Amino acid sequence: MEKLLNDFSVGLFFWQMIVFLVLLFLLKKYAWTAILVSVKAREDKIKEGLEAADKAKEMMRQMKEDNEELLAKARLEREGIIKAAREAKDKMISDAKLKASEEADKVIKSAQEAIKAEKNAAMNEIKTHVAELSISIAEKILKKELAADGKQNELIEAAMNESKLN
Amino acid sequence: MLVKRLFSILVLTFLLSPLCVNASGDSSAQSEPNVKTEIKEYIGHHLQDSYDFTIWHEYGIGFPLPIILVDEGFHLFMSSKFHHGEAVAESNGKYYKIFHGKIYRTDAEGTIEMDEATHHPSNVKPLDFSITKNVFSIILISILIFWLFRNFAKSYQHSMIPNKKGRLLEPLVVFIRDDIAIPNIGKKSYGQYMPYLLTVFFFIWFLNLAGMTPLGIGVTNNIAVTFGLALITFIITQFTAKKSYWAHIFWMPGVPTPMKVILAPIELLGVFVKPFALMIRLYANMTAGHVVIMSIIGLLYVFNNWFATGAFLGLTLFLSVLELLVAFLQAYIFTMLTALYFGAAAAEHDDHH
Numbered sequence: 410m411e412k413l414l415n416d417f418s419v420g421l422f423f424w425q426m427i428v429f430l431v432l433l434f435l436l437k438k439y440a441w442t443a444i445l446v447s448v449k450a451r452e453d454k455i456k457e458g459l460e461a462a463d464k465a466k467e468m469m470r471q472m473k474e475d476n477e478e479l480l481a482k483a484r485l486e487r488e489g490i491i492k493a494a495r496e497a498k499d500k501m502i503s504d505a506k507l508k509a510s511e512e513a514d515k516v517i518k519s520a521q522e523a524i525k526a527e528k529n530a531a532m533n534e535i536k537t538h539v540a541e542l543s544i545s546i547a548e549k550i551l552k553k554e555l556a557a558d559g560k561q562n563e564l565i566e567a568a569m570n571e572s573k574l575n
Numbered sequence: 576m577l578v579k580r581l582f583s584i585l586v587l588t589f590l591l592s593p594l595c596v597n598a599s600g601d602s603s604a605q606s607e608p609n610v611k612t613e614i615k616e617y618i619g620h621h622l623q624d625s626y627d628f629t630i631w632h633e634y635g636i637g638f639p640l641p642i643i644l645v646d647e648g649f650h651l652f653m654s655s656k657f658h659h660g661e662a663v664a665e666s667n668g669k670y671y672k673i674f675h676g677k678i679y680r681t682d683a684e685g686t687i688e689m690d691e692a693t694h695h696p697s698n699v700k701p702l703d704f705s706i707t708k709n710v711f712s713i714i715l716i717s718i719l720i721f722w723l724f725r726n727f728a729k730s731y732q733h734s735m736i737p738n739k740k741g742r743l744l745e746p747l748v749v750f751i752r753d754d755i756a757i758p759n760i761g762k763k764s765y766g767q768y769m770p771y772l773l774t775v776f777f778f779i780w781f782l783n784l785a786g787m788t789p790l791g792i793g794v795t796n797n798i799a800v801t802f803g804l805a806l807i808t809f810i811i812t813q814f815t816a817k818k819s820y821w822a823h824i825f826w827m828p829g830v831p832t833p834m835k836v837i838l839a840p841i842e843l844l845g846v847f848v849k850p851f852a853l854m855i856r857l858y859a860n861m862t863a864g865h866v867v868i869m870s871i872i873g874l875l876y877v878f879n880n881w882f883a884t885g886a887f888l889g890l891t892l893f894l895s896v897l898e899l900l901v902a903f904l905q906a907y908i909f910t911m912l913t914a915l916y917f918g919a920a921a922a923e924h925d926d927h928h
Contacts, residue, residue: 415695418624420643420703422799424710429778429803432717437770440724444748445769447731454735 614873621791622865623676624709626654630790640711644671646680646701654705671701678703709800712792716781724777751776751910759914764921768914771811775804776910783861783902787895795905796861798854805854808913813846816920823919849916853909860905864898 555561629637639655648667656664660673663685671678672685679687679698690697706714723740730738737745756765756772782794794800822828824842827835868891875887 416623416798417802418703418707418709418797418799420705421624421707421709421797422803423704424706425713425800425803426807428710428713428717429774429807432721432778433771433774435721436724436774440721440728441770441773443728443731444724444745445752445766447728447735447737448745448749448752451735 610876611873614870614876618866618869618873621869622793622796622862624707624797625676626657626673626678626705626707627659628708628711629659640708641706642666642671642678643704643706644678644701645704646699650701674698678705708792709794709797712785712794713782713800716785716794717778720777720781747776748773755907755911755914759911759918760921761918767815768811768917768921771807772910772914772917775808775913776906779804779857779909780903780906783906784899786861786865787898787902793861793865795857796865798858801854801858804857804909805850808853808916809847809850812850812916812920815917817923819923820920849912853912857905857909860901864894864901868894868898 554564626642627637627639631637639653642650642652642654642656642664644650644666646669650666650669650671652664652666656662656666657671657673662672663681663683664671665683670681670683670685672681672687673679674687674696678701679696680701681687681698687696687698689695723744727737727741727744730741736742751773752765752769755776756769760768779795782792782800785792786795824846825839827838827842830838871887871891871894875884875891878884878887
């Protein structure tokens with residue numbers, strides 16, 4: 410301890426303090442402030458950049474999500490359209506079928522009616538023919554039968570009886 | 576692995592070799608004490624400040640430095656007047672002589688009168704403000720530091736990335752900010768302490784490194800220098816201290832009243848012990864490092880044979896690398912503890928102790 414005190418150099422202490430304090434002052438004024446501010450500014454910038462990158466990433470993710478949503482929507486819509494189209498097609502086909510069958514029915518019906526009418530006409534014609542024929546035959550028979558007088562009276566009587574029974 | 580084993584064998588041999596030499600008899604006993612005392616003197620001389628900047632003592636390579644004395648007037652002359660301490664220097668009608676590294680006022684013949692009781696000269700010691708080797712080195716290193724960091728700071732004007740020198744220094748600046756200042760002082764008030772922490776760190780580190788050079792500038796192993804640095808730390812701590820700091824010293828919160836009374840003087844003592852420890856730690860570490868390395872180099876001359884030469888050279892190299900680490904470590908520790916004391920001073924919360 411005594412040696413230490415003996416070795417203690419006041420001059421060295423004095424100069425050391427002066428030089429150190431001057432150095433401290435100069436460095437503070439001309440170096441540390443600028444260095445610390447610049448380092449901080451750069452760090453802030455890097456931080457900002459990273460944050461911006463994160464934000465951009467988030468935005469990208471959001472956009473992708475939106476796109477996917479949009480795509481899904483479009484797909485759904487397409488499916489809906491296709492489905493509607495298919496339904497429309499089916500409906501058209503079934504409608505057409507229905508119409509066709511209806512038409513066919515109609516045609517058949519009208520054909521049947523026509524046939525029926527024709528048949529009726531034919532029947533009527535046949536009936537008239539038959540009537541005419543039977544009248545002519547009857548006329549011929551009557552002419553022959555009625556050539557004898559007794560027969561005429563007989564016939565009248567028979568016809569009279571018959572009508573009375575009716 | 577092999578290298579490691581070889582190295583350990585080598586170290587073991589170092590440890591054993593002195594024994595072998597001692598056992599082998601004292602054929603060279605005549606010259607050995609001379610060598611030993613010479614080495615001891617040389618180390619002592621190396622650790623001491625000197626009045627001229629000697630680079631190579633034996634060949635007289637070096638240059639004189641100005642001597643400034645305040646002794647009933649102002650004296651300014653070059654140290655070459657002393658002729659490396661051998662001659663009496665005359666200035667303004669007074670005579671001075673260097674004795675054991677200190678300047679004493681003497682008569683024209685340079686008589687040093689020894690005090691029998693204290694074994695110190697009883698001559699008058701003038702107030703010595705000489706630009707000694709250490710002062711000169713401090714100024715030189717300070718200029719170097721200022722130039723380096725001014726350059727580094729300027730390089731930010733052109734871009735956000737510093738120049739080459741700056742890229743080397745910037746991580747250290749950031750290290751001091753992020754690993755020393757902020758954790759110990761806190762984000763709120765670390766800014767005001769940063770200039771001092773940075774300056775003290777680089778000041779000590781550069782001076783420690785300068786001490787590693789063969790120029791033999793041992794600035795940080797001088798108690799006056801470490802005292803000055805510790806004093807500044809002490810002053811800043813006391814003058815920036817908040818209320819909570821004083822409360823923790825004089826009236827420790829959270830302990831019973833009798834304990835408060837007991838703790839107050841202890842804490843008050845701690846205020847002074849802390850910077851004192853800073854001073855001694857740096858001084859002792861640097862001094863010890865120099866003494867060890869120089870002693871090992873000295874052993875080269877004590878065991879004057881080829882084996883010892885190789886062995887001690889290797890050990891010196893190893894220790895030098897270790898000292899290089901210590902140079903950084905001591906600067907770091909000084910700054911770290913300084914930041915810790917500042918942190919205690921700047922703390923405003925009462926929740927932790």
